Amino acid sequence: MKVENDAAREPIPKSHEIEYSETKSDEGEKTKEKVQQIKKILAEDSVNINKLQEFAISPGGFVTNEIRQEAWPKMVGIDLESIPPKPDEETLHGHRDYNQVVLDVNRSLKRFPPGLRERRPYFLTKQNKNKSQMLKNLAYHMYEICCLYIKIGQRSNSCGTVRKIPQLIKRKETKEMAKWKSKNMDENIRLGLQDQLVDLIMRVLVRHEELHYYQGYHDICVTFLLVVGEDVAFALVDKLSMNHLRDFMDADMDRTKHILNYMYPLIGRVNPNLRDFMESIAFNITGWNPW
Incomplete structure (x- = not known):
């Protein structure tokens, strides 16, 4: 995959x-x-x-x-x-969490730099190819008709404009192709970064079999990837995963739930009324997980 x-x-x-x-x-x-x-x-x-x-x-x-x-x-x-x-690729892709990592990374478009949006190249779709060819054919047919009018002496005020149509079409296509190349380059960069992000995460998980991937881990990893590149990002995340992030990477959420118990006292220090309200409605601490 x-x-x-x-x-x-x-x-x-x-x-x-x-x-x-x-x-x-x-x-x-x-x-x-x-x-x-x-x-x-x-x-x-x-x-x-x-x-x-x-x-x-x-x-x-x-x-x-x-x-x-x-x-x-x-x-x-x-x-x-x-x-x-x-x-090697076979080792990285054979890990138990690989498919879930790929799904999360594919949904992480907003975490990549501005301009690297997923777009379908204009000239790669069959429909747009057909439209482009139809415009070409129409332009040249109009040009031929204009030339025929000139030959038989029935000059038209619009002949000058019609004569320029093929050049205008070509100029328009050149601009569109330049725009497509720019978009396609951004697309390739984004896809390359996503591949690197998957490999970065899998390198940590493969090296430490006891670690388990959790949703949101890729958001941490992509921050390091965009700044320092894959290899250094791996070294940083690898160290953090065995220390700061270790409690969140167990097979279950027991230690994570224990940490979430500190949320009420923390909120109470900042906003006692909010804490009292949340306690009054018996807000379940597992509701913090998506946040």
């Missing part, structure tokens, strides 16, 4: 990286100062992880993907020189 089709994987253009824009001069200066402070920390022989964590949870986080690519591995504590190689 493949992710929609076997489109060739495309490299992720830098234009797809999300950067924070400087809308005001004062904010721009603060952002520049923040970037300089983060880079200074990253340049130290002994990186201050606590300081990086403070910047990570501050507004705007690490500001640019360039900084994230350097900061994330150091925060998580991974060695970029010892990332395990990817298993």
